[in-house]
Amino acid sequence: MRMMHTMLRVGDLQRSIDFYTQVMGMKLLWKREFPDGKFTIAFVGYDTMEEGTVIELTYNWGVESYEIGTAYGHIAIGVANVYDAAASIAASGGNVIRPAGPMGSGTRAIAFIQDPDGYKVELVEDSPLETEFYVTPLAEARA
Structure with a gap:
């Protein structure tokens, strides 16, 4: 077993991709739209998805913000x-x-x-x- 990814729901997918790639130095590893589910996901990370733990950025179409909650660290x-x-x-x-x-x-x-x-x-x-x-x-x- 291994850790694969952490998923974050984001309000603007391109803004988040830009932050994690341009500011944090990660690479965009994979991106796909799911029209039936009305969401798009992108994976970013420093390594490949097979070799490292990555971040999944999930954009639910039409949702611009989320309440992060008190359990997130x-x-x-x-x-x-x-x-x-x-x-x-x-x-x-x-x-x-x-x-x-x-x-x-x-x-x-x-x-x-x-x-x-x-x-x-x-x-x-x-x-x-x-x-x-x-x-x-x-x-x-x-x-």
Whole structure:
């Protein structure tokens, strides 16, 4: 088994594709209209759909906005340098809602941005898993 994708409902598909490809540096991997269902989906990501976890952007025809809800948290994206990534995203027109810096309860550098539909995206300094987050490997925790 593997993680395949996260689906987000969006109010303007092209605006969201532009954000994730032009601001976040992803590639548009696949797009298809479903006239009978009155929706269009597009997949974006850094890798292929077969090799990586991607984001499915779903546009239900005629729906321009959604209430995100209190259960949604964020999408996390690993970056080599969170400070540089946040600065680049801001320079590209992205909305940085939490500047790059250490976590409040840890040392790992993070930042938060918000996409055009209001979804939060966390930028995490991409380094090996640290005990700060993962105290015990899952296999050992099950034993």
